[in-house]
Amino acid sequence: MRALWKWIRWVLESDAARPLVLIAVVLVLWQIGVTSLGIPKYLIPAPSAVVDQLIGDWLRLLREGIVTTYAALGGFLLSILVGIPLAIAIAYSRTIEGFLYPILVFSQSVPKIAIAPLFVVWFGFGAIPKVIAAFLLGFFPVVVATVTGFKSVESDMLDLARAMRATRLQVFRKISFPHSMPYIFSGLKVSVTLSVVGAVVGEFVGSNSGLGYLLQMANGNFDLPLMFAGLVVLALIGVLLFILVEVAERVCVPWHISQRMDLSTAMY
Amino acid sequence: MMNLRCLGILLLSLLVLLTVATPSAQAQQRDKVVLLLNWYNYGEHGPFYLGLARGFYQEEGIDLEIQEGRGSGPTIQVVGAGSAQFGYADVGTAIRAVTRGAPVHFVGVLVQTSPMGLIGFAEKNIREPKDLVGKTIAMTPGGAVDTIFQAFAKATGLKEGDYKVVSGDATTKRNAVIHGQADVTTGHINDQNIFIEDATGKKVQVIRYADYGVNPVNNGILVHKDMLTKRADLIRRFMRASTRAAEGAVQSPEEATDALLKANPKAGKREVLLAGLKATIPLYHTKHTQGQRPFRVAPADMQATLDIMVEYGGVERAQKGKPEDYYTNELLP
Numbered sequence: 001m002r003a004l005w006k007w008i009r010w011v012l013e014s015d016a017a018r019p020l021v022l023i024a025v026v027l028v029l030w031q032i033g034v035t036s037l038g039i040p041k042y043l044i045p046a047p048s049a050v051v052d053q054l055i056g057d058w059l060r061l062l063r064e065g066i067v068t069t070y071a072a073l074g075g076f077l078l079s080i081l082v083g084i085p086l087a088i089a090i091a092y093s094r095t096i097e098g099f100l101y102p103i104l105v106f107s108q109s110v111p112k113i114a115i116a117p118l119f120v121v122w123f124g125f126g127a128i129p130k131v132i133a134a135f136l137l138g139f140f141p142v143v144v145a146t147v148t149g150f151k152s153v154e155s156d157m158l159d160l161a162r163a164m165r166a167t168r169l170q171v172f173r174k175i176s177f178p179h180s181m182p183y184i185f186s187g188l189k190v191s192v193t194l195s196v197v198g199a200v201v202g203e204f205v206g207s208n209s210g211l212g213y214l215l216q217m218a219n220g221n222f223d224l225p226l227m228f229a230g231l232v233v234l235a236l237i238g239v240l241l242f243i244l245v246e247v248a249e250r251v252c253v254p255w256h257i258s259q260r261m262d263l264s265t266a267m268y
Numbered sequence: 269m270m271n272l273r274c275l276g277i278l279l280l281s282l283l284v285l286l287t288v289a290t291p292s293a294q295a296q297q298r299d300k301v302v303l304l305l306n307w308y309n310y311g312e313h314g315p316f317y318l319g320l321a322r323g324f325y326q327e328e329g330i331d332l333e334i335q336e337g338r339g340s341g342p343t344i345q346v347v348g349a350g351s352a353q354f355g356y357a358d359v360g361t362a363i364r365a366v367t368r369g370a371p372v373h374f375v376g377v378l379v380q381t382s383p384m385g386l387i388g389f390a391e392k393n394i395r396e397p398k399d400l401v402g403k404t405i406a407m408t409p410g411g412a413v414d415t416i417f418q419a420f421a422k423a424t425g426l427k428e429g430d431y432k433v434v435s436g437d438a439t440t441k442r443n444a445v446i447h448g449q450a451d452v453t454t455g456h457i458n459d460q461n462i463f464i465e466d467a468t469g470k471k472v473q474v475i476r477y478a479d480y481g482v483n484p485v486n487n488g489i490l491v492h493k494d495m496l497t498k499r500a501d502l503i504r505r506f507m508r509a510s511t512r513a514a515e516g517a518v519q520s521p522e523e524a525t526d527a528l529l530k531a532n533p534k535a536g537k538r539e540v541l542l543a544g545l546k547a548t549i550p551l552y553h554t555k556h557t558q559g560q561r562p563f564r565v566a567p568a569d570m571q572a573t574l575d576i577m578v579e580y581g582g583v584e585r586a587q588k589g590k591p592e593d594y595y596t597n598e599l600l601p
Contacts, residue, residue: 040348040368040369040370040371041368041369042345042348042365042368042369042370043345043348043349117436117437117439117440117443120436120440120443120444120449121443121447121449124449125434125435125436125444125449204437205436205437205439205440206434206435206436206437206440206444207435207436208433208434208435213409213435214409216408216409216410216435216437217409217410218410219341219410220341220408220409220410220411220412221364221410221582222341222364222365222368222370
């Protein structure tokens with residue numbers, strides 16, 4: 001009994017197990033709720049039905065999932081390629097900031113789902129409208145985080161560098177950019193999950209493949225187990241991409257406080 | 269320890285949420301009634317607003333609120349969950365939902381000849397099914413008109429490779445035709461074609477499934493199954509008012525359209541709405557129900573719909589049942 005209690009405690013206090021425990025509890029309650037209250041499957045499917053669907057239809061889910069992942073990654077890469085240089089320009093030039101920043105903020109208040117149908121009109125039914133939807137959702141956090149990063153370099157550091165006759169490029173390379181990296185990565189982490197949402201928005205509006213297409217079809221057919229299975233795959237893609245960005249962060253900025261956390265707690 | 273407590277609170281609130289969110293047949297206030305439509309307002313909805321404007325529902329002691337819908341599917345789900353008493357939705361879509369456990373039943377079918385079909389510009393010269401070979405069709409994955417398209421293709425000998433498909437939601441389908449990304453779109457010939465013609469000023473050509481023997485009955489009034497026994501009287505009164513409203517709309521589509529516009533000034537252009545309603549009225553009957561009052565549907569037409577849904581709509585043969593499992597004419601005037 002004691003051993004069991006100890007084990008439970010260990011599970012509840014381990015970082016890796018905590019979310020899994022919560023998910024397991026929710027799933028069990030969900031299953032019990034659906035069966036005991038007799039909720040019909042056209043309203044909410046039982047988790048067991050969703051799992052059956054995941055197992056039975058894995059190949060199709062994987063295939064559509066890959067299509068969506070490509071679109072999300074495309075939008076994400078575009079967010080990096082456009083977002084970071086744009087943010088650097090904004091951080092370095094008050095003129096550019098004055099012109100661009102308010103418009104960027106304004107553009108973020110436009111609901112993407114409302115203008116997404118136009119992307120299909122402009123760019124056709126291929127991958128481009130999806131990538132653009134993913135980009136539009138994903139690039140703003142990158143810009144905001146990068147601007148914040150560059151603007152929060154301590155001025156003493158910059159003064160010191162200038163006093164030591166560093167060129168502007170050297171200041172950028174050795175001080176500003178490295179200093180901004182943790183900020184940039186926190187923006188990228190938000191961006192990558194939003195890119196997945198954007199890709200699905202694009203697929204909902206007009207696409208011949210991908211998870212958004214699958215979700216729409218499943219919804220039309222009252223096939224809720226398939227729809228939820230699609231959502232699970234979608235969530236997994238989001239988590240996977242998030243983890244990839246986090247790994248990249250660990251490689252790129254191992255020195256930052258957020259990455260040293262494990263070390264510092266280990267000392268206690 | 270603190271964390272454990274947090275977890276406990278979280279779980280408790282989840283439980284509470286679960287109980288609150290559980291659909292249940294709530295006790296309704298007497299005769300305050302919601303009719304949830306199948307879609308955003310378009311011409312076809314005119315009769316219900318006419319009934320409201322002329323006080324037909326009031327005369328039956330019904331305080332009616334009409335709400336716009338977001339597709340037949342969600343409307344059926346809402347009525348099945350007991351959150352709206354009456355729904356206006358596509359029969360074929362509802363049959364699919366019923367075989368998957370939705371406790372809904374039709375108490376009258378207004379649009380009995382299917383308005384479903386293919387819509388494209390006249391300049392494309394697509395007049396017959398065989399003209400579709402090599403063309404691009406815009407569809408919505410899982411949509412009702414798109415399911416029935418399979419039946420139409422079979423009936424007319426079209427094979428899968430004969431045409432190309434692009435998929436998108438309702439707006440995208442319409443845009444695809446307007447901007448030439450598709451030659452035709454699946455749709456309703458009392459709605460999208462009129463809109464496209466009005467938006468572009470170009471002549472539109474339609475191919476109607478019903479003209480090729482594919483005629484699933486379309487939109488009707490549905491209720492939760494429990495209402496059939498518990499609130500039969502309310503249904504009778506509601507359908508009496510609705511029948512008078514439909515007859516009124518047949519006589520004066522203009523008045524019905526004006527009533528719709530008065531209730532919802534943003535519903536669309538008057539000409540478009542009126543043309544839509546005028547295109548709908550001839551669809552109120554099939555050859556089996558000619559001369560009868562509106563909403564009375566023939567068993568033969570329901571049987572045909574059921575057969576199409578089994579063949580193409582993903583309804584399992586074992587769960588099919590009889591037409592009477594889905595509708596009744598008994599509460600009609």
